Amino acid sequence: xxGSESSAPDAAPEALSFTVHGMPSAALGVDRRRVVxxxxxxxxxxxxxxAPVLASYFTYYVIRPEGRSNYATLxxxxxxxxxxxxxxxxxxxxxxxxxxRGQWLLVTVGDAACDAACERRIYAQRQLREMLGRERDRVDxxxxxxxxxxxxxxxxxxxxxxxxxxxxxxxxxxLAAWLAPAEGRQLEEHxxxxxxxxxxxxxxxxxxxxxxxxxxxxxxxxASSSWDQAGR
Numbered sequence: 001x002x003g004s005e006s007s008a009p010d011a012a013p014e015a016l017s018f019t020v021h022g023m024p025s026a027a028l029g030v031d032r033r034r035v036v037x038x039x040x041x042x043x044x045x046x047x048x049x050x051a052p053v054l055a056s057y058f059t060y061y062v063i064r065p066e067g068r069s070n071y072a073t074l075x076x077x078x079x080x081x082x083x084x085x086x087x088x089x090x091x092x093x094x095x096x097x098x099x100x101r102g103q104w105l106l107v108t109v110g111d112a113a114c115d116a117a118c119e120r121r122i123y124a125q126r127q128l129r130e131m132l133g134r135e136r137d138r139v140d141x142x143x144x145x146x147x148x149x150x151x152x153x154x155x156x157x158x159x160x161x162x163x164x165x166x167x168x169x170x171x172x173x174x175l176a177a178w179l180a181p182a183e184g185r186q187l188e189e190h191x192x193x194x195x196x197x198x199x200x201x202x203x204x205x206x207x208x209x210x211x212x213x214x215x216x217x218x219x220x221x222x223a224s225s226s227w228d229q230a231g232r
Contacts (some may be wrong), residue, residue, distance in 0.1 A: 071212040072193070073182065073203045081198035082178055088169040090150050095168055098198070102232030103140045104221070105194040109175055109187050112149035121191060122159050124210050128191075130162055131214050135221045137230035141165045146172040182206065193220070196228050 087095040106125050110118040125141045132139060143165055145151065151167065159165040172187065178200060181187050185206050191213070193202035202220070204213050221228075 072216045075201050078199035078201040101198045105142050107142045107192040109144045111147050112145050112151045143167045144170040
């Protein structure tokens with residue numbers, strides 16, 4: 001018969017089959033391990049870079065030879081130079097606080113009128129830097145001037161006689177949020193030491209003895225010689 005090779009009309013339809021594919025868990029696991037491994041390598045690189053700095057501070061702050069005492073006051077924890085601190089040149093141009101990083105800083109704060117005590121501190125800054133000898137190029141002097149008046153040209157000329165003094169205007173209240181005097185003293189009575197990373201970490205006594213303070217500066221510079229070089 002002509003229809004003898006046709007399928008029976010009441011034949012059951014062919015069952016559909018589905019294939020379920022597993023999630024690529026193995027591939028995801030490999031990717032996750034790569035991410036973790038990459039992060040660990042990055043942390044190791046950062047630690048390797050920071051190790052000399054940490055070691056020098058550990059040596060200075062923790063491993064202290066018996067009988068040694070600091071003349072200046074160590075600030076612990078140190079205080080970071082605020083990136084929001086408004087600094088200006090005497091002419092009024094804005095200065096990025098980050099531009100001060102990269103050198104040790106001897107900082108003084110004072111009104112532009114600069115009385116006799118202020119002049120002594122500025123002279124002490126100059127004297128201390130010169131006393132450091134071949135290490136002096138690792139140290140910059142900074143005068144943060146409060147108020148809108150300008151220092152006298154004679155004072156600036158004398159202050160710059162043995163190397164440039166960086167003179168910048170700053171708001172006193174903003175400075176007081178970063179630097180702090182000893183109890184019973186004023187902000188303007190001290191010299192402050194800021195490290196090349198922008199951390200205020202030492203304060204000289206108000207009644208400064210430059211020779212004794214220099215010994216503390218010498219120890220700081222020796223302890224940091226493995227990671228700090230002159231110039232920004």
